[in-house]
Amino acid sequence: MSTATTAHGRSQHSPGDDVLVEVTGVKVHFPIKRGVVFDKTVGYVYAVDGVDLQIKRGETYGLVGESGCGKSTFGRALLRLEDLTEGTVIFDGVDVASLQGEELRRKRKDMQMVFQDPLSSLDPRQTVEALLLEGMNAHGLAKDKAAANKRLRELLSAVGLPAAALKKYPHEFSGGQRQRIGIARALSVDPKLIVADEPVSALDVSVQAQVINLLEDLQEEFGLTYLVVAHDLAVVRHISDRIGVMYLGSLVEESDADDLYAHPLHPYTRALMSAVPVPDPVVEDNRERIILVGDLPSPANPPSGCRFHTRCPWKQESKCDTDRPELRIVQIDGVPQGHRVACHYAEQIASGELQPHEVKAVATDQTGDSSDEAGSMFEPEKL
Ligand SMILES: Nc1ncnc2c1ncn2[C@@H]1O[C@H](COP(=O)(O)OP(=O)(O)OP(=O)(O)O)[C@@H](O)[C@H]1O
Ligand code: SF4
Ligand SMILES: [Mg+2]
DSSP states (O other): OOBOOOOTTTSSSSOOEEEEEEHHHHEEEEEEESSSSOEEEEEEEEEEEEEEEEETTTTTTEEEOOOSSSHHHHHHHTTSSSSSEEEEEEEEEGGGGGGOOHHHHHHHTTTTEOOSHHHHOOOOOOOHHHHHHHHHHHHTTSSSSHHHHHHHHHHHTTTTGGGGGGOOOOOSOOHHHHHHHHHHHHHTTOSSEEEEESSSTOOOHHHHHHHHHHHHHHHHHOOOEEEEESSOHHHHHHHHHHEEEETEEEEEEEEEEEHHHHOOOOOOHHHHTTTTTSSHHHHHHHHHOOEESSSSOTTOOOSSSSTTTTTOOTTTSSTTSSSOOOOEEEEOTTOOOOOEOOOTTTHHHHHTOOOOOOOOOOOETTTTOEESSSSOEEEEGGG
């Protein structure tokens, strides 16, 4: 849906009330500079290259894709931590790109980020109390000492830490506890949206589930909306209501989480899914296995047409390497409404009319020059 906005960023035709974030045609391109004196731009990294999606109030949107596909850049762009090259982000009815100075600062309260590595995102010289008070003071949420103290204790209790944690420093905690502090910090300013970028990737597996459960509990308690970025399908599946699969800067598929697992339609998603082990041994022995061949192409020189065509086992002679497929709603028997796929042949692949074929690996270097040398076999399990 296109949304016109005024010079003040107020939306004239705001999207439905149930939509908190409306992203339209978002691109983030980083210039590649060469030369000491003139700093000449010799190209661009097309980190995010055309993303359209909506995040509904109170939902968890999971964004998944292999390393370097642009997940973090997209998350940062949502919060205006990166400038958009093109496109719009309407957050709660306001065009985020139009906000400047004080308006932007105030809006930041509503959009918080939780990072992968809490140790590097928490200032080691500050106590937990100081870390939590920082945002509250900046946004006028710690009106007096008694109120601030009460709120600090509530925050710690919400994330399952004792009040004694307030006087300690980040290095005195375990990884899981530090992530709890990172989450408390994000919560301290009472946000509407939390972008959690690989929130459990740095944690032991046993601690991952606890932090995921905590995020789910907090969502219910505080009515939060999440964008959870992860390369691990298992993490995303557990927590998400809807999932977007990203490949080289754009979405290739999006649907409700259960639907995506039941009906992965895009060849890339099918390859990702085929690498996820299934607990049932009979299903495990018979399930589809697609091993992707070749490395992820460079986002500085993405392939023409469908960006996945260099690795796609279903690639066809027509259209695949010339026309970029749009992310479109597909009508396929048994597939619920609203499932979106960016593949010219989604219907024929789903029906079995088109069958996968062998893919010859193409090695692509950073400049995008390709050769016929076999690239490394890519195990989707490792993403
Ligand atoms: N500030 C920047 N300047 C230039 N290139 C950048 C910058 N930030 C990111 N990139 C490049 O943009 C691409 C996307 O990076 P991004 O960090 O968004 O990917 P990601 O999907 O989050 O990967 P990961 O799973 O490894 O975190 C990468 O090729 C990265 O090198
Ligand atoms: S458009 Fe072509 S290359 Fe791209 S995913 Fe579909 S079949 Fe594969
Ligand atoms: Mg990242």
